[in-house]
Amino acid sequence: MDRHLEKILQDFAKGSGRLTILTGAGISAESNIPTFRGPEGYWTIGSNEYQPQEMATYRMFRQKPEEVWKWYLYRINVCKKAQPNPGHHALVEMETLFKDRFTLITQNVDNLHLRAGNSFVKTFQIHGNVFFMRCADECKRKIFPIPKNLAGREKNETLTETDRQLLMCPYCGSLTRPHVLWFDEMYNEHYYRYHSALKVAEETNLLVVVGTSGATSLPNQVVWDVKNRNGIIIDINIEKNPFSNIALNSRQGFFIKQPSGEILPDILQRFKAAIK
Numbered sequence: 001m002d003r004h005l006e007k008i009l010q011d012f013a014k015g016s017g018r019l020t021i022l023t024g025a026g027i028s029a030e031s032n033i034p035t036f037r038g039p040e041g042y043w044t045i046g047s048n049e050y051q052p053q054e055m056a057t058y059r060m061f062r063q064k065p066e067e068v069w070k071w072y073l074y075r076i077n078v079c080k081k082a083q084p085n086p087g088h089h090a091l092v093e094m095e096t097l098f099k100d101r102f103t104l105i106t107q108n109v110d111n112l113h114l115r116a117g118n119s120f121v122k123t124f125q126i127h128g129n130v131f132f133m134r135c136a137d138e139c140k141r142k143i144f145p146i147p148k149n150l151a152g153r154e155k156n157e158t159l160t161e162t163d164r165q166l167l168m169c170p171y172c173g174s175l176t177r178p179h180v181l182w183f184d185e186m187y188n189e190h191y192y193r194y195h196s197a198l199k200v201a202e203e204t205n206l207l208v209v210v211g212t213s214g215a216t217s218l219p220n221q222v223v224w225d226v227k228n229r230n231g232i233i234i235d236i237n238i239e240k241n242p243f244s245n246i247a248l249n250s251r252q253g254f255f256i257k258q259p260s261g262e263i264l265p266d267i268l269q270r271f272k273a274a275i276k
């Protein structure tokens, strides 16, 4: 590791500054969950019949709710089979180490950070979580778990009448929807902790960006906020991307071109050694 970066990590750990980790699909790639824009990505391969990105829109859900549900029930299956990897585990230890100084902002809906052990309070799931659903008509602004019998289907598996019943809102009987932010929807605080994420960005001294291609707006706002305040930015990715460019053009920015499952445990060890 770069000597300068090593010193920055040590000084940060000994100080009182706030650490924010911003993750994308890349952190779960080593758990065998496809990314979105990679060669095997969800947006590259998609469902059998529809354009990949069409599936993740409110418009498609209103037109073909069952197709959209089938696709999400299949994605739940992929996430269920996956296990958190050393990158996820390192972030759990960082939360334990830094307590109130730590926040995790994730774009991932795969639930792996929570399964690894990060706390719900400190994990801002800004794009939702595929294991949860809510009333599509918003009769209550409540999120509830997908019924066990539904969670985990093969690709394009046909839904039964019982499945359709399970997809009804338990409060008003309308259709439910997956608890995820779609491309034609806006962030908000209630479901996606939008304002909380922006507030955390304003208070961040060290931002570690992990495995994201920088295609969505809130992550961009977070990264630009930290850059504009001359915070430290470390981008971890196996490829150059818009955030590595921002980091490299920052006063205190680094790009680590390495898989997150390798480098995050290494960073954790350096934090721990500094605090000991």
Ligand code: APR
Pocket (backbone or CB within 6 Å): 023, 024, 025, 026, 027, 029, 030, 035, 036, 037, 038, 041, 043, 107, 108, 127, 210, 211, 212, 213, 214, 215, 216, 236, 237, 238, 239, 241, 258, 259, 260, 261
């Ligand atoms: N370690 C680090 N980075 C990796 C690894 C790895 N092992 N494997 C892949 N990556 C990087 C890729 O180089 C790429 O930059 O992860 C990134 C994944 O990018 P995307 O597929 O675009 O996923 P993400 O950035 O999370 O997408 C953001 O867009 O489609 C929407 O809502 C969806 O949350 C998603 C959002």
